[in-house]
Amino acid sequence: MTSTSVRAHLLAVLAVVSLTSSTTAVAEQTPPGAPVLQSTGVSVLRPVEVTASSGDRDAGAANAVDQSLDSVWRATTADAWLAIDLGGPRNVVKVQQTFADDDVWRFVVEGSVDGGDWAVLVDRAAGRAGRTFGDGVTGVYRHLRLHVLGSAGGHDPSSVDFRAVGAPPSTDLTAAATATASTALAGYTPADAIDGNVSSYWVAASGSTPQWLKVDLGSPRNLSAVQQNFKDVDTWRFVVEGSVDDRTWTPLADYRAGVRGQFFHLPVSGQFRYVRLTITASASGFWADSTEFRVFGPGGAPTARELAAGTKAQSSSLRPGHEPFTAVDDDPRTSWQALDTTSPQTLTVDLGNSSVLSRIEQSFPAADTWSFVMQVSNDAAAWTTVLDRSGGATGRTFTADVDGAYRYVRLTVPRPSAGGQPAASQDLTVYGIGSPLRTRWWEDRSGVARFFPVWQGITLDEIRAQLDTLKAEGHNAIELAPIFEGNRDVWAGLGVTNLYNVHPDVGTFTDLQELLTAAHARDMKILFFANPGYAHESAPFFQKALRDFAAGVDSKERCWFDIRATPGEYDRWVYNATYHAYYWARWDDAAPSFHFAKQCWRDEVRRYVTFWMDKGFDGMIFDAPNVYHQTTLEYNNVAITDVMRNYDTFMNAEGAAERGFITDWHYNSLQDYSITQWAIPPEPGSSSVLNAIDSANPNGLENVLKGYRDEMVEAGGITQTPPNWGRRNYPVNKRLLEIATLTTMGTLFYVHNDYFTVNPVEQEFPHWTQAQRDMLHTLMKAQSGYAALAPSGLRVKLATNDNARYYAFLRTNKDGTVKAVVVLNFQASAADITVDLTNVGISTNQTPINLVTGTAARPITAPSYTIPVPAYGVAILTVD
Ligand SMILES: [Ca+2]
Numbered sequence: 001m002t003s004t005s006v007r008a009h010l011l012a013v014l015a016v017v018s019l020t021s022s023t024t025a026v027a028e029q030t031p032p033g034a035p036v037l038q039s040t041g042v043s044v045l046r047p048v049e050v051t052a053s054s055g056d057r058d059a060g061a062a063n064a065v066d067q068s069l070d071s072v073w074r075a076t077t078a079d080a081w082l083a084i085d086l087g088g089p090r091n092v093v094k095v096q097q098t099f100a101d102d103d104v105w106r107f108v109v110e111g112s113v114d115g116g117d118w119a120v121l122v123d124r125a126a127g128r129a130g131r132t133f134g135d136g137v138t139g140v141y142r143h144l145r146l147h148v149l150g151s152a153g154g155h156d157p158s159s160v161d162f163r164a165v166g167a168p169p170s171t172d173l174t175a176a177a178t179a180t181a182s183t184a185l186a187g188y189t190p191a192d193a194i195d196g197n198v199s200s201y202w203v204a205a206s207g208s209t210p211q212w213l214k215v216d217l218g219s220p221r222n223l224s225a226v227q228q229n230f231k232d233v234d235t236w237r238f239v240v241e242g243s244v245d246d247r248t249w250t251p252l253a254d255y256r257a258g259v260r261g262q263f264f265h266l267p268v269s270g271q272f273r274y275v276r277l278t279i280t281a282s283a284s285g286f287w288a289d290s291t292e293f294r295v296f297g298p299g300g301a302p303t304a305r306e307l308a309a310g311t312k313a314q315s316s317s318l319r320p321g322h323e324p325f326t327a328v329d330d331d332p333r334t335s336w337q338a339l340d341t342t343s344p345q346t347l348t349v350d351l352g353n354s355s356v357l358s359r360i361e362q363s364f365p366a367a368d369t370w371s372f373v374m375q376v377s378n379d380a381a382a383w384t385t386v387l388d389r390s391g392g393a394t395g396r397t398f399t400a401d402v403d404g405a406y407r408y409v410r411l412t413v414p415r416p417s418a419g420g421q422p423a424a425s426q427d428l429t430v431y432g433i434g435s436p437l438r439t440r441w442w443e444d445r446s447g448v449a450r451f452f453p454v455w456q457g458i459t460l461d462e463i464r465a466q467l468d469t470l471k472a473e474g475h476n477a478i479e480l481a482p483i484f485e486g487n488r489d490v491w492a493g494l495g496v497t498n499l500y501n502v503h504p505d506v507g508t509f510t511d512l513q514e515l516l517t518a519a520h521a522r523d524m525k526i527l528f529f530a531n532p533g534y535a536h537e538s539a540p541f542f543q544k545a546l547r548d549f550a551a552g553v554d555s556k557e558r559c560w561f562d563i564r565a566t567p568g569e570y571d572r573w574v575y576n577a578t579y580h581a582y583y584w585a586r587w588d589d590a591a592p593s594f595h596f597a598k599q600c601w602r603d604e605v606r607r608y609v610t611f612w613m614d615k616g617f618d619g620m621i622f623d624a625p626n627v628y629h630q631t632t633l634e635y636n637n638v639a640i641t642d643v644m645r646n647y648d649t650f651m652n653a654e655g656a657a658e659r660g661f662i663t664d665w666h667y668n669s670l671q672d673y674s675i676t677q678w679a680i681p682p683e684p685g686s687s688s689v690l691n692a693i694d695s696a697n698p699n700g701l702e703n704v705l706k707g708y709r710d711e712m713v714e715a716g717g718i719t720q721t722p723p724n725w726g727r728r729n730y731p732v733n734k735r736l737l738e739i740a741t742l743t744t745m746g747t748l749f750y751v752h753n754d755y756f757t758v759n760p761v762e763q764e765f766p767h768w769t770q771a772q773r774d775m776l777h778t779l780m781k782a783q784s785g786y787a788a789l790a791p792s793g794l795r796v797k798l799a800t801n802d803n804a805r806y807y808a809f810l811r812t813n814k815d816g817t818v819k820a821v822v823v824l825n826f827q828a829s830a831a832d833i834t835v836d837l838t839n840v841g842i843s844t845n846q847t848p849i850n851l852v853t854g855t856a857a858r859p860i861t862a863p864s865y866t867i868p869v870p871a872y873g874v875a876i877l878t879v880d
């Protein structure tokens with residue numbers, strides 16, 4: 001997976017192709033209806049009316065939608081709402097709200113077609129720190145409502161600017177299309193160009209051109225627009241053509257003469273079944289690619305659409321390989337199945353937000369007489385039955401009509417089918433109007449505070465007491481590394497002495513439940529650092545294993561370890577003189593490794609993972625699972641990741657560093673080894689970002705980010721990255737540039753007090769000024785408040801007036817609808833930096849908000865945009 005062919009397409013390594021020397025066989029021609037360049041396809045929606053629950057209705061509320069960042073609406077009550085009427089149904093893709101004050105805000109944004117039934121589009125009811133919030137939205141709405149429920153700091157509800165961004169009324173025809181291509185690099189399929197995720201892409205199998213990508217819409221359709229997203233800004237030569245028979249082609253948009261940019265929204269017309277993109281050259285030698293190739297048709301009135309695909313499903317049990325998410329994967333080849341015929345069984349789908357539902361369809365894998373009940377709920381506690389077939393009904397697919405706004409849908413199967421089949425769902429589809437959450441929490445927020453409770457002597461109660469402070473600073477998750485009963489002298493307590501207990505030094509299970517409950521009430525996530533990799537030699541179960549070995553007794557404990565009378569050929573065998581036994585210990589003589597080649601241990605790991613996840617954790621970190629003793633991909637998946645997938649949860653393979661750990665081992669988060677390397681004092685360690693800062697030249701960073709961060713996100717995971725605290729006493733202004741780079745590039749940002757380096761909370765932050773601490777927190781809040789900076793999503797380098805001194809990129813959320821321009825100054829002096837915004841999907845008539853200052857930035861009026869950036873500073877601009 002690190003072959004040169006895979007890497008080569010990432011980099012513009014070929015000699016620059018002269019535009020005049022690469023003339024294609026096709027004569028340059030003026031395309032019919034030549035589309036307008038610099039078109040973004042989206043615009044800020046102008047309301048026809050704005051109302052509010054309080055304040056001056058005629059002047060106050062209007063201040064929120066006057067597109068001026070100098071005027072503000074303020075409410076006079078702690079709980080207040082602001083509503084806009086768009087004058088008719090509009091295709092909304094983004095909402096953005098800027099408060100007058102920085103605080104922890106509790107609010108929701110709702111949408112409605114008729115002003116009667118409201119769907120929740122953005123849910124921050126548990127609070128989120130920051131001032132400007134931007135979120136991607138899907139659906140057609142006429143009314144939008146900002147409902148502020150309160151703030152931690154007691155600020156009155158306000159809005160400097162509340163806006164909705166819309167796309168033309170349209171139908172995304174690629175959603176149900178199939179794609180093929182001239183060639184494709186393994187793992188980068190044509191389907192990746194029409195999957196709705198701007199981070200995944202098709203790329204040709206080589207750098208030779210021309211290459212084509214073709215979409216089959218299934219039948220001739222009226223077209224209104226085509227969008228092509230390249231991975232990189234370059235001067236591209238391409239043509240888009242339409243066909244009804246796959247033989248005769250009509251040019252729809254012709255750029256074979258060359259056009260600079262990365263994002264092309266091309267209004268087209270005509271009726272076609274096939275749409276083909278042919279790429280004839282890239283000036284810099286990039287291989288032909290498409291992160292998203294979308295074909296749109298004219299849109300109509302708002303209609304119910306399928307909401308459940310890609311949302312969160314959980315089940316009472318599962319047969320391995322039939323995880324609950326397969327019931328909401330929009331794939332008829334897969335299905336959830338209960339482990340066995342034990343009854344009852346349930347499958348619960350969480351849309352993430354309350355949506356206005358109209359219909360639910362449940363498809364079993366086969367026709368039979370099935371007993372089941374379908375229910376809906378808004379709190380997963382009080383359920384309303386919408387279809388009761390507990391007496392049995394014959395068939396395969398069943399439909400329930402629904403009327404109302406709900407968030408949860410539950411299928412309960414009280415007994416096996418008449419034919420003896422266990423509970424199952426091939427697909428559970430939910431139709432309605434709403435904006436379900438398709439992102440997973442680790443893909444759309446950041447700011448993880450990592451504690452080493454056992455090592456540092458911090459109790460769970462002490463962490464709970466810090467939650468409000470951590471939240472206000474911009475943290476959205478806490479990692480407990482670790483809290484189980486283990487020996488603190490080995491790897492911060494990772495050497496397990498009791499697999500199933502909280503370490504008495506840090507608290508009890510009651511304390512743990514209180515921490516989880518308090519964190520979840522604040523919408524903060526709690527991560528469990530697990531270690532099925534090794535025990536501590538003092539563990540009672542290991543001592544029993546040694547005794548049983550010496551006595552020749554077979555036992556569960558002895559089975560868990562690799563204990564022998566004579567050592568094997570490698571050097572990690574440790575001799576125990578008392579029992580005349582050798583045991584394998586990968587990381588430390590006092591840390592005997594568990595033995596993954598043994599079925600008994602894999603079974604135990606499944607129990608162990610289930611035990612802790614059932615406590616209510618929001619994810620787990622596994623320490624170097626790729627080198628667990630004699631593990632394999634198959635052993636890992638059956639013992640760990642298949643179990644974790646049942647929870648649809650965060651799983652980090654700390655220590656693993658390649659794409660395959662996401663695509664095949666099924667972890668969804670990896671450390672960013674391309675940026676921060678292990679650093680053990682007194683060595684300073686190495687960091688790609690610090691190297692760029694120290695050399696005042698960020699030019700090398702682009703290939704570092706492309707080769708790791710972007711690739712792991714393409715594969716469906718994210719990266720996690722802390723600052724390189726191993727470099728001690730690093731100048732704080734440079735440290736803040738490092739943190740600005742990390743919080744904007746799209747990684748899960750950790751402010752961890754690293755066991756192997758320093759504890760920044762105690763050793764670094766006390767030396768910072770308040771302004772410097774404020775900047776850290778501003779950067780963290782910007783990343784979690786404004787979806788364009790999320791760990792998932794697209795990152796595209798933008799050219800500056802001096803790429804050897806400055807670094808700029810475009811960031812978007814996963815669906816490409818929330819956008820930011822990031823400009824980083826790697827110089828020791830302030831600079832006016834010019835960024836090239838030609839054809840990157842950004843309007844050249846807008847005033848961005850700089851999330852660093854919280855104020856209006858210099859207006860964008862042309863593709864060439866100049867902005868002042870402080871020494872070692874950053875500008876983070878909200879753009880539409
Ligand atoms: Ca305003």
Ligand SMILES: [Ca+2]
Nearest residue numbers: 192197200291
């Ligand atoms: Ca894609």
Ligand SMILES: [Ca+2]
Nearest residue numbers: 326331334426
């Ligand atoms: Ca399925």
